Amino acid sequence: MSGRLTEALCNGLLYNVHMLKLTYICLNKFLYKCTKICIFVHLQINLHLLLLCRTVLRMKVYGVVNVKGGAGKTHAVVHLAREASHTRRVAVLDLDPTRQSVNWIELAGLGIPALAFDIKQSDLEAYITQLRTEDDFDVVLIDTPANDRDAALETLMVSDIALIPVGVGTSDTGMLGTTERQVKRAQQLRPELKAYILINRAKFAPARERETVEEAQKTGFPVLDARIPLRGEYQAAAGKVPAGLHYGEVWKEVNR
Numbered sequence: 001m002s003g004r005l006t007e008a009l010c011n012g013l014l015y016n017v018h019m020l021k022l023t024y025i026c027l028n029k030f031l032y033k034c035t036k037i038c039i040f041v042h043l044q045i046n047l048h049l050l051l052l053c054r055t056v057l058r059m060k061v062y063g064v065v066n067v068k069g070g071a072g073k074t075h076a077v078v079h080l081a082r083e084a085s086h087t088r089r090v091a092v093l094d095l096d097p098t099r100q101s102v103n104w105i106e107l108a109g110l111g112i113p114a115l116a117f118d119i120k121q122s123d124l125e126a127y128i129t130q131l132r133t134e135d136d137f138d139v140v141l142i143d144t145p146a147n148d149r150d151a152a153l154e155t156l157m158v159s160d161i162a163l164i165p166v167g168v169g170t171s172d173t174g175m176l177g178t179t180e181r182q183v184k185r186a187q188q189l190r191p192e193l194k195a196y197i198l199i200n201r202a203k204f205a206p207a208r209e210r211e212t213v214e215e216a217q218k219t220g221f222p223v224l225d226a227r228i229p230l231r232g233e234y235q236a237a238a239g240k241v242p243a244g245l246h247y248g249e250v251w252k253e254v255n256r
């Protein structure tokens with residue numbers, strides 16, 4: 001009797017030990033799987049964060065284009081460079097042989113690196129790639145000359161954002177079609193290129209401003225709500241520290 005009891009007890013004990021072993025193995029496997037999943041999720045999150053940081057912090061190139069001279073390209077470049085330089089590392093490339101952006105930035109002592117860039121002598125795309133690799137700047141603004149389709153196209157081919165200043169008045173919108181075609185051609189090759197129209201010399205002649213906005217809207221590019229008024233302070237701004245507040249609104253809207 002006692003022998004059978006001992007045998008039963010031993011069997012019970014063995015069963016318990018087996019169950020414990022099984023539980024231990026299952027738990028181990030479960031924990032192992034959990035750890036693996038945790039590490040995988042952790043790596044995925046880090047990878048996504050890294051990609052997000054690279055996208056957000058990636059050097060952004062803003063090409064300011066309009067084949068029409070006097071539209072406000074140089075004003076936009078220098079004012080926006082000044083605006084951006086409060087929080088970002090900014091450089092200006094001036095493709096205009098008259099070097100108006102470079103001269104203005106140097107005269108006003110803005111402390112923004114500004115380089116006169118000759119696209120006939122140097123490869124703009126290679127230069128932008130080099131700047132991206134060196135990672136010295138967050139923002140590069142490119143000023144372009146009037147009536148130079150090559151300069152405008154090359155600029156559009158390296159830009160993240162194309163800004164098209166359009167002055168209120170028919171003569172500016174008359175030439176908008178050429179710039180529109182250039183931007184759309186660049187967008188066919190680089191669909192990521194965004195384009196915005198900036199209305200310049202606004203708040204002076206309401207009827208003409210309405211006409212200009214309507215013409216600008218026909219291009220299909222978004223027309224910025226922020227507009228630059230026609231003001232004496234802008235007219236006489238060249239060579240001075242930019243003071244107009246309106247470009248701050250433009251900068252915010254373009255980067256929204």
Ligand SMILES: Nc1ncnc2c1ncn2[C@@H]1O[C@H](COP(=O)(O)OP(=O)(O)O)[C@@H](O)[C@H]1O
Pocket residue numbers: 068069070071072073074075076146200201202228229230231232234235236237238
């Ligand atoms: N908002 C404005 N109000 C008054 N004058 C302006 C304004 N924007 C530009 N101008 C004047 O228009 C002229 C052309 O501007 P600019 O920026 O040099 O044009 P672009 O570079 O397209 O040729 C300059 O003489 C400038 O003083």
Ligand SMILES: [Mg+2]
Pocket residue numbers: 073074075096100143144145
């Ligand atoms: Mg200019």
